[in-house]
Amino acid sequence: MKFSKLQKGITLALSFSILAACGGSSSNDSETVVDGGTTGGGTTGGTDNQWVANEFKAKEDFANKCAIVRTGSDPYTGEVYTDTAGTLTDEKMWLRSWNHESYLWYNEVDDVDPANYDTPQTYFEILKTFAKTDSGADKDNFHFYQDTAEYRERTQGGASSGYGIRWRFGSTTPPRELFVVQREPNSPAALAGFNRGDQILEVDGVDLINGDDVDTLNAGLFPQNDGQTHTIKVKDTFGVEKTLTVTSGSYELAPVKATNTFVHDGKTVGYIQFDTFSIADAQTDLIEKFTEFRNANISELVVDLRYNGGGLLALSSQLAYMIAGDVNTNNRNYYTLKYNGKWSEDQALGFYNQEIDWDNSRFTGVDLPTVALNKVYVISSGSTCSASEALINGLAGIDLDVVLIGGQTCGKPYGFVPTDNCSTTYFTIQFSGVNAKGFGEYSDGFIPKQNPNFQTEIKGCTVSDDLTRPMGDISEGMLSTALYHMETGSCPTVKATKAVKQAGLSKQITGPAIHVPNNRFEQMIENNAIITPIKEATK
Incomplete structure (x- = not known):
């Protein structure tokens, strides 16, 4: 069967559970991963547009009206940015209209005044159904956002940054258990000597299993920037303990x-x-x-x-x-x-x-x-x-x-x-x-x-x-x-x-x-x- 149409980039997503909660906060602030704590924040936007409950203007009325205007073009797609001067309220009103038009369960979303939310991103988080499946899980566990530049780099470039380790926690609270499931080839983790099955014992001298310095643990396990060097003590599957030094950096993902x-x-x-x-x-x-x-x-x-x-x-x-x-x-x-x-x-x-x-x-x-x-x-x-x-x-x-x-x-x-x-x-x-x-x-x-x-x-x-x-x-x-x-x-x-x-x-x-x-x-x-x-x- 030969096809005359191609659905480019049709994607179904990558499964993930943040330790705090599956499909949890999508704020751009850092998250405490070991004990599941999160923080959030934002700034107050304008109120140029009047919200009327259950009345929706076309999303085009608000599209690309931005509080911060981009100039130039996307470095990955080459498309010229079409941003024009706007407000955070414009951005929130666009979200409201776009979501109402396209969301699969749009009739299960409460129409809440966007002025109650400081940022478009915090407003977006409530534009979803909160119903449950038969098993009691969230019906929509897959509602999130991503900085566009990061998204383009990840999907167009195939590159990532960090150690290149896939972790598995047995427990995120003391006594904690954390293991290396796998590593990306030629990644910082591979160069440092991490192997599948390694159990993490210490991070920068802090006991991972029972220690209470979660800031040090999180900083060492999940570096926020390239070029950060940390020491991690592990026990391999043969019971041998070793201390590895690893520096965060870019690496290619190998599917x-x-x-x-x-x-x-x-x-x-x-x-x-x-x-x-x-x-x-x-x-x-x-x-x-x-x-x-x-x-x-x-x-x-x-x-x-x-x-x-x-x-x-x-x-x-x-x-x-x-x-x-x-x-x-x-x-x-x-x-x-x-x-x-x-x-x-x-x-x-x-x-x-x-x-x-x-x-x-x-x-x-x-x-x-x-x-x-x-x-x-x-x-x-x-x-x-x-x-x-x-x-x-x-x-x-x-x-x-x-x-x-x-x-x-x-x-x-x-x-x-x-x-x-x-x-x-x-x-x-x-x-x-x-x-x-x-x-x-x-x-x-x-x-x-x-x-x-x-x-x-x-x-x-x-x-x-x-x-x-x-x-x-x-x-x-x-x-x-x-x-x-x-x-x-x-x-x-x-x-x-x-x-x-x-x-x-x-x-x-x-x-x-x-x-x-x-x-x-x-x-x-x-x-x-x-x-x-x-x-x-x-x-």
């Missing part, structure tokens, strides 16, 4: 971190760890790896999405095609976007089978490689979100045999169009998504079950992350569980608990791997969804 091809039980198995759909350049890595899998004639595939919080839905569609091939996907819908009935018509996406020229919003005419399998093993956790969940749901929608290994996913069947106004990019839920069978209600996540009974239950095995082994190692807990299931069709009984005990941890770690990065975009975007409008494409 594909581990791959492997091997023979198991007489079958050629391909394994790929894929950590984010948010970087368009990941297309190149996926094409390279799936070309290798195809040439190796693999008969089984494990796609490791345990840390993949989502990103570009177009990239997710490409990966789905590379797994399933033409016979399974031809003339089938991958994902259908469902809007609020007044902002946009529903939009169906097919399985994208060509390379994408992201700069020009078009297909290149070059076909993607595919392994054309009828079954795929997906490794998951609470950090598996959005575009990753769309992959699971989209493949299940065409009756591909999806086997889920790991933990319950985050529950993110929603998305949005990141929208800029006056130096801030806002993200508000604007669509839900369904697969080819019309199913999309997994707001509490997909659950691996040996004997599934419901659509949110996917055949598979529940198993905890194994920090004692490198990713892609066939003895690593989650991957070895997938191999066991390939061989027997059933789940092992004690593998996860055994793996944790081998690590010498004081208790089993559960829940999502908490990545507390060092820039605002990553702090708030994991667990959210992004989409940009469809553009006509020519080949």
Whole structure:
């Protein structure tokens, strides 16, 4: 199936839980991460426009009227800024009208006077539903904003700043437990010698486990700027203690971190760890790896999405095609976007089978490689979100045999169009998504079950992350569980608990791997969804 339209940058977001609260404060002030405290602040804006309850002017009346006017052009997109002189009230009134027009649950938002809020950002935080799901979770846990310059740098440049560590807290209050889940290649963390499974003992001489100097702990774990040097004492998975010196800095994000091809039980198995759909350049890595899998004639595939919080839905569609091939996907819908009935018509996406020229919003005419399998093993956790969940749901929608290994996913069947106004990019839920069978209600996540009974239950095995082994190692807990299931069709009984005990941890770690990065975009975007409008494409 060849497509004449390309949905550029359709993204479903990256799952994330800030330690204070999932989907918590999106203020630009610093946040205390270890004990969950937060602070906020703002300045009072003007009152040039009169608020009348339940009367909404067109958002265009207030668009780009800014208290602080930008000049020049965006360094990443080249687009000339269109800001004009305005007030904070103009910015808040734009938010109110834009949100009322496009928010998926606009009729569940209380219309509150914006004059009661000091800044557009604090006002934005209440422009959402506060309803709960059946499980008691927030219905909208994905409402946030990002400084536009930071957002452009992250999405257009693929770079990040900090140490390049994905952390996991077992406890954020004494006695605390904090572990290194993984590190970015060639990052400050990699150069300093951090490894998967390291337990943090001290930060700049302060006891992390029982110490009360949380300011020092947070400053050392989550530096706010490049060039900050800290010493961190760790204990590795063998019980050896060492003190590492690390300096914060820029590094490239690597969406594909581990791959492997091997023979198991007489079958050629391909394994790929894929950590984010948010970087368009990941297309190149996926094409390279799936070309290798195809040439190796693999008969089984494990796609490791345990840390993949989502990103570009177009990239997710490409990966789905590379797994399933033409016979399974031809003339089938991958994902259908469902809007609020007044902002946009529903939009169906097919399985994208060509390379994408992201700069020009078009297909290149070059076909993607595919392994054309009828079954795929997906490794998951609470950090598996959005575009990753769309992959699971989209493949299940065409009756591909999806086997889920790991933990319950985050529950993110929603998305949005990141929208800029006056130096801030806002993200508000604007669509839900369904697969080819019309199913999309997994707001509490997909659950691996040996004997599934419901659509949110996917055949598979529940198993905890194994920090004692490198990713892609066939003895690593989650991957070895997938191999066991390939061989027997059933789940092992004690593998996860055994793996944790081998690590010498004081208790089993559960829940999502908490990545507390060092820039605002990553702090708030994991667990959210992004989409940009469809553009006509020519080949």
